[in-house]
Structure formats: structure tokens, C-alpha cells
Amino acid sequence: MKLATWNVNSLNVRLPHVMQWLEENPTDVLCIQETKLTDDKFPFAQIEAAGYHVVFSGQKTYNGVAILSKLPISDVVKNNPLLDDPQQRILAATIDGMRIVCAYVPNGQSVDSEKYLYKMGWLDAFHSWISDEAARHPQLAVVGDYNIAPEDRDVHDPAAWEGMVHVSERERAALRRLLDIGLTDAFRLFDQPEKSYSWWDYRGLGFRLNKGLRIDHILLSPALVQRCSACVIDRTPRKWEQPSDHTPVIATLD
């Protein structure tokens, strides 16, 4: 089965891209971030017509997450029960015996901002909750837009980005703590092309010059690592007209 994550930067704008991408790339579970839609405006009918079950949790203007699945979805949890967070950034569900967590980690804006403190506190609570989920669910996948580039090789210009939000040591340490629970970055299970990124700035020819960051991740528990035979980033939809600034990451689980 194929499990994918994609920050679509407005599902209202990107629904045609999602539909086209799913047609061309048979995917069993797709986790979406930044739907930017209240639940009453979520386009569930179009998605169901394409043969998917779907659950979603959104709000006005910002954030919002969804899980699309060919197989039925059960035991849905919205948000981290350990954090009182008005922002809709987390959706967890059980599909085909796997526990799937779809997460949109806060951006953080800049290391000296209030939003950075919110990001760090959010990640701390996320770690506590995911520890519980890992203990409860041997087959666990924690996927989404982490807004953290794990290592310098995940950054197009590490010198220019040193200490900045998305690459700061505190953020990287928070991500390593998640891995220390027993999760593995599926992308690094395999040989990958150099300069592989999942996000490129809209400005300044970011994509054409491959000035990107790898900040979208699929983290797998040991039982799912055993099943994982591939993990790739699909740059194709970033080349389409009016693209999201992120592009899908896909893991194959046998």
C-alpha cells in the first residue's frame, strides 16, 4: 500500500491538483495539511466520488488537516488530547490495522517570535502524546509537514539558513526526540538523490533553482519500517500551474 503526505496550501485552490495527482498516482492513504477550510466547506462529496473515505478537521483561514483513504477509517481523534490548542493541526485515525497521525507542525515564523515558543511547546506536547500512541499502536505512522529540516543535507544553503527557524538546533532536537521514541524517517531508509527537498519558496525562482527544504516527513514505527520498501518525493505537481509550495512524499508499505 502507498501512504502519502502533502501540504496543499489551500484545498479550495488545490482540489483539482489533489484529484489529478490521485488519478495518476494510486494512493491508499493521503494525509493533507493546510486545507484552510472550515468543515462546512470541506469538499467531501468530490473526494468520496473519487472512491475515498475522508475525515477532516479545519478552521477559518489557517491550518486544517484531512485524511483520505481507500479503506474505511475508524477511531478518529482530532487534536492532541494533551494540549488545549484552538488551531486545527492534528488528525489521527486507524486504517487497515495501522494508526495514522496526520500533523501540521507550527511554522514558528522566526526564532525570536512568540510563534517559535508556541511551536516548541506544541512539539513538547506532541512528543508526550506520540509516546503514548507508539506504546498503544505497534503499527504507527506519524506523517505531515513538520516545518523542520532534520539535517544540513535537507537544506539547499545550510550556511544561509544556520540558526534560522526550520533548522535551529532546538527544533532539530525536538525532532530527534520524536525519533528516539522509536520512529524512523522513512526517506532516509533508502539511497536518495542529493538535494532532495519537499518545499520551495514561491519567490525568487525557488523551485527552478532548487532552493528548497525537506520539511515534510513520514515517520514509521519499527513494525512499519519492516514493511517499507520505498520512500520518494514526487516533484511533479510542483511543476503544474498554480502549484502548492510543498510536494507529496510517498512511502510504499508491503
Added chain:
DNA sequence: ATGGCTCGTGTAACGAGA
């Protein structure tokens, strides 16, 4: 060089994203 582009909101700029 602090901009560069794209969203939603709401119908003009502005905040946010990364």
C-alpha cells in the same frame, strides 16, 4: 539589500506562510 510569491479575507492592503 528583508525584497522576491501565494494564500484568505473581503473587495484594499495585510498577515501568514517557510
